[in-house]
Amino acid sequence: xxxxxxxxxxxxxxxxxxxxxxxxxxxxxxxxxxxxxxxxxxxxxxxxxxxxxxxxxxxxxxxxxxxxxxxxxxxxxxxxxxxxxxxxxxxxxxxxxxxxxxxxxxxxxxxxxxxxxxxxxxxxxxxxxxxxxxxxxxxxxxxxxxxxxxxxxxxxxxxxxxxxxxxxxxxxxxxxxxxxxxxxxxxxxxxxxxxxxxxxxxxxxxxxxxxxxxxxxxxxxxxxxxxxxxxxxxxxxxxxxxxxxxxxxxxxxxxxxxxxxxxxxxxxxxxxxxxxxxxxxxxxxxxxxxxxxxxxxxxxxxxxxxxxxxxxxxxxxxxxxxxxxxxxxxxxxxxxxxxxxxxxxxxxxxxxxxxxxxxxxxxxxxxxxxxxxxxxxxxxxxxxxxxxxxxxxxxxxxxxxxxxxxxxxxxxxxxxxxxxxxxxxxxxxxxxxxxxxxxxxxxxxxxxxxxxxxxxxxxxxxxxxxxxxxxxxxxxxxxxxxxxxxxxxxxxxxxxxxxxxxxxxxxxxxxxxxxxxxxxxxxxxxxxxxxxxxxxxxxxxxxxxxxxxxxxxxxxxxxxxxxxxxxxxxxxxxxxxxxxxxxxxxxxxxxxxxxxxxxxxxxxxxxxxxxxxxxxxxxxxxxxxxxxxxxxxxxxxxxxxxxxxxxxxxxxxxxxxxxxxxxxxxxxxxxxxxxxxxxxxxxx
Ligand SMILES: [Zn+2]
Numbered sequence: 001x002x003x004x005x006x007x008x009x010x011x012x013x014x015x016x017x018x019x020x021x022x023x024x025x026x027x028x029x030x031x032x033x034x035x036x037x038x039x040x041x042x043x044x045x046x047x048x049x050x051x052x053x054x055x056x057x058x059x060x061x062x063x064x065x066x067x068x069x070x071x072x073x074x075x076x077x078x079x080x081x082x083x084x085x086x087x088x089x090x091x092x093x094x095x096x097x098x099x100x101x102x103x104x105x106x107x108x109x110x111x112x113x114x115x116x117x118x119x120x121x122x123x124x125x126x127x128x129x130x131x132x133x134x135x136x137x138x139x140x141x142x143x144x145x146x147x148x149x150x151x152x153x154x155x156x157x158x159x160x161x162x163x164x165x166x167x168x169x170x171x172x173x174x175x176x177x178x179x180x181x182x183x184x185x186x187x188x189x190x191x192x193x194x195x196x197x198x199x200x201x202x203x204x205x206x207x208x209x210x211x212x213x214x215x216x217x218x219x220x221x222x223x224x225x226x227x228x229x230x231x232x233x234x235x236x237x238x239x240x241x242x243x244x245x246x247x248x249x250x251x252x253x254x255x256x257x258x259x260x261x262x263x264x265x266x267x268x269x270x271x272x273x274x275x276x277x278x279x280x281x282x283x284x285x286x287x288x289x290x291x292x293x294x295x296x297x298x299x300x301x302x303x304x305x306x307x308x309x310x311x312x313x314x315x316x317x318x319x320x321x322x323x324x325x326x327x328x329x330x331x332x333x334x335x336x337x338x339x340x341x342x343x344x345x346x347x348x349x350x351x352x353x354x355x356x357x358x359x360x361x362x363x364x365x366x367x368x369x370x371x372x373x374x375x376x377x378x379x380x381x382x383x384x385x386x387x388x389x390x391x392x393x394x395x396x397x398x399x400x401x402x403x404x405x406x407x408x409x410x411x412x413x414x415x416x417x418x419x420x421x422x423x424x425x426x427x428x429x430x431x432x433x434x435x436x437x438x439x440x441x442x443x444x445x446x447x448x449x450x451x452x453x454x455x456x457x458x459x460x461x462x463x464x465x466x467x468x469x470x471x472x473x474x475x476x477x478x479x480x481x482x483x484x485x486x487x488x489x490x491x492x493x494x495x496x497x498x499x500x501x502x503x504x505x506x507x508x509x510x511x512x513x514x515x516x517x518x519x520x521x522x523x524x525x526x527x528x529x530x531x532x533x534x535x536x537x538x539x540x541x542x543x544x545x546x547x548x549x550x551x552x553x554x555x556x557x558x559x560x561x562x563x564x565x566x567x568x569x570x571x572x573x574x575x576x577x578x579x580x581x582x583x584x585x586x587x588x589x590x591x592x593x594x595x596x597x598x599x600x601x602x603x604x605x606x607x608x609x610x611x612x613x614x615x616x617x618x619x620x621x622x623x624x625x626x627x628x629x630x631x632x633x634x635x636x637x638x639x640x641x642x643x644x645x646x647x648x649x650x651x652x653x654x655x656x657x658x659x660x661x662x663x664x665x666x667x668x669x670x671x672x673x674x675x676x677x678x679x680x681x682x683x684x
Contacts, residue, residue, distance in 0.1 A: 026498075027130075027131055027138075028130065028131075028501075028502045028505050028506070029127050029130045029131060029502070030130065030177055030481050030484060030485060030499070030502050030503070030506055031177065031178055031481075031484045031485040031487070031488035031489045032485055032488075032489040032493045032494065032495075032498075032499070032502075033127060033142045033143075033144035033489075033493070034143060034144045034145060034489070034490055034493060035142065035143040035144070036140065036141075036142050037140050037141045037142075038138050038139070038140035039138075039139045039140050040139065041108050041138070041139035042108065042135060042136035042137060042138055042139060043106050043107065043108055043109070043110070043111055043136055043137040043139065044136040045072060045073070045074075045132070045136065046083055047073070048075060048083065049072075049073075049074055049075065049083050049084065049085065050074065050075050050076070050077035050082055050083065050084035050085070051064070051067060051074035051075065051076050051077065051084070051085050051087075052076075052077050052078070052079065052080050052084050052085070052086045052087070053076075053086075053087045053088075053121075054086070054087070054088045054089060055087060055088070055089040055118055055121060056089065056118065058118070059089065059117075059118030059121065059122075062118060062122065062251050062252075062253075063087055063118070063121055063122060063125060064076065065251065066122065066125055066252075067085075067125065070129050071132075072085075072129070072132065080110075083109050083110070084110055084111075085110075085111040085113075085128075086110065086111065086112045086113070087113045087121045087124070087125065088112065088113065088114050088115075088121075089114075089115060089116065089117065089118065089120075089121060090114050090115070090116060091116070092116065093114055093115060093116050093120075095143045096120075096143060096144070096145040097145060098120075098145040098146055098149070099115075099116050099117040099119065099120060100115075100117065100119045100120050100123060100145060100146050100149075100180075101115065101116075101120055101123075101143075101144060101145025101146070102114065102115040102120040102121065102123055102124035102127075102143075102144055102145075103115075103124075103141065103142070103143050103144075104124045104127055104128060104141065104142040104143075104144070105140075105141045106137045106138065106139050106140055106141070107139060108139060111128065111137060113125065113128065118253070119180070119253040122175075122252070122253050123144070123146075123178050123253075124144075126175070126176055126177075126178060127142060127144065129176075130176075146178065146487070146488045147487065147488055147489060147490055147491075148441070148454070148455065148456035148457060148487050148488070149455060149456055150180070150181055150404055150455045150456025150457070150458070150487075151178065151179045151180050151181060151456055151457065151458075151484065151487035151488060152179065152180075152181035152182070152183055152257075152404065152406075152456060152457070152458030152459070152487075153170075153174055153179055153181070153182055153183070153458060153459050153460075153461070153476075153480060153483070154182075154183035154184075154185060154259075154406070154458055154459070154460040154461065155167070155170065155182065155183070155184055155185065155461050155463075155472075156185040156188070156460075156461060156462040156463040157184055157185060157186060157193050157463075158185055158186065158187060158188035158189075158190050158191050158192070158193055158463075159188065159190045159191075159214045159462065159463040159464045159466075160190075160213075160214060160463045160466060160467050160468075160472075161191060161193060161207075161233075161234055161235040161236070162463075162469060162472065163235065164237060164241045164244065164245055166469045166472075167182075167184075167245055168245065168248050169514075169515075170182070170473075170476070171245075171248060171249050171252055171254055172252070173477070173480070173510065173513075173515065174252075174254060174480070175252035175253060175254055177480065177481055177484040178484060178487075178488050179254070179480070179483075179484055179487065180253055180254055180255065181254065181255050181256075181257055181456075181458065182249060182254050182255070182256045182257070183256075183257040183259060183316060183458065183460075184256060184257070184258055184259060185259045185261075185462070186237075186258055186259055186260060187259070187260050187261045187265070187266070187268070187269070187318075188261055188265045188268070189222070189265055189266070189267035189268055189286065190209065190214055190217065190218075190268070190464075191206065191207050191208070191209060191234045191235075191236075191268060192206035192207050192236065192268050192269065192272075193207060193235070193236045193237060194236055194237050194239075194242065194258070194306070194309075195236055195237065195238045195239050195242075196301075196302050196305050196306075197239070197305060198301050198302075198305065199272075199273065199298070199301070199302065201272040201273060202236075202268075202269065202272055202273075203227070203236045203238075204226065204227045205224055205225075205226055205227065205271075205272045206224060206268035206269055206271065206272040207227065207234045207235060207236040207268075208224060208225040208226065208227050208229065208232040208233065208234035208235075209222075209223065209224050209225055209232070209233055209234055210223045210224075210225060210231065210232075210233070211233060212233040212467065213467045214463070214464045214465070214467070215464065215465065217233075218464075222267070222283075223283075224268060224271055224272070239305075239309060242309045242310070243309060246309065246310060246311065250311075255311075255312050255313075256310060256312060257310070257312045257314050257315070257316050257368065258306050258309075258310045258312065258315060258316065259316035259317070259318055260299075260302060260303065260306060260315070260316070260317060260318065261317070261318030261319075261320075262288055262299055262317050262318055262319070262352065262356070263287045263288040263290060263319075263322050263349060263352050264286050264287050264318070264319075264320065264321055264322035264323060265286060265318060265320070265321065266286055266287065266288055267283070267285070267286050269288075270282070270284075270285050270286070270287075270288070271283050273298065275294065276288050276289060276292065276294060276295045276298050277289055277326065278291075278326035278327065278329070278330035278332070278333060279326060279330075284326075285325075285326050286322075286323055287322050287323060287324060287325070287326060287327070288352070289326070289327075289330060289332055289333060290327065290333055290336060290348050290349070290351060290352045291327075291330055291331070291332025291333035291334070291335055291336040291337075292332050296355065299356060300356075300359055303315065303356070303359065303360065304363075307360075307363055307365060312365075313365060313366055314365070314366050314367075314368040314383065315360055315365050315366070315367065315368065316368045316369065316385070317353065317356055317360075317367060317368070317369050317373075318369060318370060319349070319353055319369035319370050319372050319373040320369075320370035320371075320372045320387070321370075321372065322349055322372065324345040324346075324348070324349065327345045327348055328345065333348060336348065336351070342376075344376070346375045346376035347376040347377065348376070349372075349375065349376055350373075350375065350376030350377045350378075350379075351376075353367070353369065353373050353379050353382070354377075354379045354380075356379075357379035357380070357381060357382055361381060366381060366382075366383060367379055367381065367382045367383070368382070368383045368384075368385060368404075369382060369383075369384065369385065370384075370385050370387055371384050371385065371386045371387060371388055371391075371392025371393065371395075371396070374392055374395055374396065378396065378399060378401060382396075382401060383396075383401060383402040383403065383404065383455065384396035384401055384402075384403045384404070385403075385404045385406055385458070386403055386404065386405050386406060386407060387406050387407060387408055387411075387412075387460070388407075388408065389407050389408070389409070390405060390407050390441075390443065393405050393407075393454070394443070394446070396453075397446070397450045397453040397454060398450065400453070401453065402453050402454075402455040403453060403454055403455060404455050404456050404457065404458055405441040405454060405456070405457045405458075406457065406458040406459070406460055407439075408429070408574075409431075409435075409574060410431070410435060410436060410438070410439035411436070411439070411457070411458060411459045411460055411483070412429065412431065412459075412460055412462070413431065413459050413460065413461045413475050413476060413479055413480070414426060414427045414429075414460075414461060414462045414463070414464070414465065414466065414475065415427065415428065415429030415430060415431035415572070416428070416429060416430050416431070416571060416572075417430075417431060417432055417433065417475070417479060417518055418432060418518070418522075418523050418524050418525070419524040419525070419526075419527070419571060420571055420646075420647045421646075421647075422522075422524055424465075424471060424474075425465050425645070426465050426475075427462070427464055427465050428572060428574075428609060428611065428612065428647070429572045429574050430526070430570055430571035430572040430574070430575065431479070432523070432525070432526070433478060433479055433482050433500070433503065433520065433523075434482075434496055434500075436459070436479050436482035436483055436486070437482040437485065437486065437494070437496050437499060438496070439457070439486050440486075440491065441454055441456070441457045441486065442454050456487060457483065457486055457487045458483075459479065459480055459483040461475055461476060469516075470516045473515050473516040473517065474516050474517065474518050475518075477507065477510055477515055477516070477517035477518065478503045478506060478507050478510075478517050478518065478520060479518075481499075481502075481503050481506055482499070482503070485499060500520075503520060504520055504521065507519075507520055526570045526571060527568065527569065527570050527571050527649070529568040530568045530569065530570040530571075530577070533565075533566040533567055533568075534566050534568055534680070534682070535566060536566070536682045536683055536684050537593065537597060537599070537683045537684060538564045538591050538593065538663070538681060538682070538683035539564055539565065539566045540561075540564065540565075541564050541591050541592055541593055541594060542591070542592045542594075543560050543561065543563060543564055543589055543590070543591055543592075544589070544590045544592070545560070545588065545589055545590075546585065546588025546589070546590070546666070547585075547588075548583060548585040549581070549583060549585040549586060549587060549588035549589075549666075550581075550583065551579045551580060551581055551587075552580040552581060552582045552583075552675070554580065555573060555578060555579060555580030555675075555677070556579060557569075557576060557577050557578055557579040557580075557679065558576070558577075562577075562579050562679075563579060563589060563604070563678065563679070563680055563681045564591060564680070564681060565680070566680070567679070567680065568605075568679055568680055569605070569607070569677075569679030569680070571647070573607060573609075573614065573675075573677045577679050578607060578677040578678065578679050579677070579678060579679070580675045580676070580677050581667070581675065581676040581677075581678075582673075582674070582675050582676075584669070586617070586666065586667050586668035586669055586676060587617075587665070587666060587667040587668075587676055587678065588664070588665075588666045589664070589665050589666075589681060590625075590628065590662055590663070590664045590665075591662065591663045591664075591665075591681065591683065592628065592661065592662055593660070593661050593662065593663065593683070594661070595661060596626065596659055596660065596661050597659065597660065597661065598657075598658075598659055599624070599657075599658050599659065599660060599663065599683060599684070600655065600656070600657060600684050601653060601654065601655045601656075601682070601683070601684045602622050602634070602653060602654050602663055602665065602681065602682070602683050602684075603651055603652060603653020603654065603681075603682050604651070604652060604653065604665060604667075604678045604679075604680065604681045604682065605649050605650065605651050605652075605678060605679060605680070606649070606650055606652060606667070606676060606677060606678050607647070607648070607649055607677045607678075608641075608644070608646075608647070608648045608649075608650070609647045609648075610643050610644060610645070610672075611645075612675075613672075613673075613674035613675055614674060614675045614676075614677055615641050615669060615670065615672050615673075615674045615675070615676070616639055616641050616648075616650055616670075616676075617639060617641075617652065617667035617668055617669060617670070617676055618638070618639055618640075618641050618668055618669060618670025618671070619636070619637065619638055619639065619667070619668045619670075620635075620636070620637040620639070620652040620665075620666065620667045620668075621633060621635070621636050621637075621664075621665075621666040621667075622634045622635045622636075622637075622653070622654045622663075622664070622665055622666075623663075623664045623666075624658060624660035624662060624663055624664070625660060625661070625662040625664065626660055626661050626662065627661075627662075628661070628662045631662070631664055634654045634656070634658065635653075635654040637652050639652070639670075640670075641670040641671070641672060643672065652667070653682075663681075663683055665681050
């Protein structure tokens, strides 16, 4: 903890004690508390240590249950006297601003946790549990409260189904690290996961598919199955399961937010009930027909059952990635657009979102959606979950809406957390623990009056490539610990080095509790060279791009200087260090070395990742010139581009002895087209 303060008295007595050298321990609590003041001495648990709780009956039951499930053996008592742990709900607690805050005071013969709510007491207890070890609890005071009110984790249970016991196990850990929202991505093409009484085919059919892995299913016809069919893969939560999960989460101060996707990502619904698509054909469409009144009847009926099950203030309606392909040719959709004066399909999507919002608001709920709900006009009371970067969230905040920040670059736990070659196949990307930790959901540029509209932050686990519970846990832990600290801890107490040590310890604890965290001790880290700038002869030199051979605007890596800035790319082109070329003219870069220079090597690395269409070059030409006009070829490399499933890196270069002022590097795509990505032209 940064704010570890050794009180003067304690230090003095230590000095006078000479060789006693009793250490003041640092705390190993995640997320890091706001203010920690430790002194000499400990509170030691004894066989008769009492537990006294002064809180509402409901909270008292929860807190007793929480402590009974812990390793602390406490005896419920009816008085605060004696060797006791006291949890006390108070009317006012001037030391903190948030109702989730608490003050934990530890004396040699008494522990006192004060808060204004059950949640605050619960979080004080989590801190106490994390602090306790065989040496007891160190004497001192911890004053703590969260930075953000919304501290979330999203689990995709559609691409692969995870049963309710798995969800409960994750709820336990989320609560232990003071997260308070669990967003369940319950519906998507790969399977509908919640029983809806009015539409039984959703559970009997839309919840089942061929193939146990998403990838096989996706690549082999994407067929659904009847429940009970031989080899049918899938599952769903019954309404009874949902009630059980909601109650389980509530007892840990976690709200479960259900997500029902609309208007897109709904292939499974529109195969079970094709009448809600534009063409009424199964297996044809991902988007609901927005022109059809029956679509709204269906969605409202589903949401009515969902609202009965989930008390959450927010209902998430997805809203992302609609293809809108069937709408322009659909009579009903076109009629709707005319009637409602909608000028394009974005506004048609927005019409659906607005209308669903009115419905949710009328039932006392609020609409939450991915940032695409901004397109075509944001519904008046909606909250935006910003996933395609942070722009969506900031735009929403600018318009006076709340936003939850969950940008892919920092919050998508389906990305690789270590060197891809050392990990099971993932969807791509590279999001190590340190990068999650580095995220600040409130940009420095945000004006003070808007800051409070940043409601919080969330990590998302989409599970296309995550078929098993063990694998899912490996992707969640320890990264969710970093997210918890991003969400809870004040920036002033954050320190990655200190956190890393605590994360190692927490990982061990998670293991003993039966979780499967990624082994942080074996972390390989970023691509060699990516951590420190490199030096070579071309760094800082002027670069000219050939006509029609400009880099792609979405992947500039910083612009014209990117290929000679000494910055080496990491494991993903998403790190803003890889320059992308997609034009047929390929890449054509000339570096002006400013004067005739002795050159021994020229080379560049390229990346291949076939899934998103990133390929090695089929041809590379390296040449030199003294006037910048007439070039002499040093080397021409022909390369056979072979499709594969791995992320790979290949160096294309020349070595020898020459002298020149200008160095030209050209690279061209092969038969598959797609992107070329390179990070640095190294001249030595
Ligand atoms: Zn339609």
